[in-house]
Amino acid sequence: MGTRADYTRTVGGAAVGGRLRRLSEWIDGDSGRIYAALGVRFEQRWFGVLNQLALQGDRTVGDLAVTLRITHASISQTRRSLEAAGLIAAQPDPRDGRRRPLRLTAAGQALVARLSPLWRALDDAAQDLNDEAGDAVAVLDRLDDALAQHSWFERVMARMPDEPA
Secondary structure, three states: OOOOOOHHHHOHHHHHHHHHHHHHHHHHHHHHHHHHHOOOOOOHHHHHHHHHHHHHOOEOHHHHHHHHOOOHHHHHHHHHHHHHOOOEEEOOEOOEOOOOOEEEOHHHHHHHHHHHHHHHHHHHHHHHHHHHOOOHHHHHHHHHHHHHHOOHHHHHHOOOOOOOO
16 A cells, blocks of 8 residues: 555544445455456445345345345345346235345356355455454444444534534
8 A cells, every 4th residue: 555654544533434435445346356357247236135135035125225234225226237237137026016026037046156156265255354353343343333323423413513614
């Protein structure tokens, strides 16, 4: 990363969002390079949806949003991308026509089978990284729990003067 000072390290907790974005970009960027090196067209954002459909079977967008704890809109965007790639399809639920569970297509199943060894290697590497970092996942769990207790919005607004300048 060069020899220049790392501003985000100098401001401590004030840069937590920036640090998390940077780490996410770093890991996602390297993951993208891994897929490219293997000759696989794969978007990192697809992983959660594909993995859940492979593990749990057909799921609605709402089910996936709850399980993955990300927004319905984000899952819908990913769904459109996966459908365009021919990896998933939606079909009406025979018991409730309003529901449209997503399922892996044959191409999606083949991709999951092809990528399963890579995903195990990624899991192993992530565990090594977590161990090397002194159980960063436990810290992230505490951060997640703290935000669930009091959102970032609540924390900032509680510190604002009554009349912003």
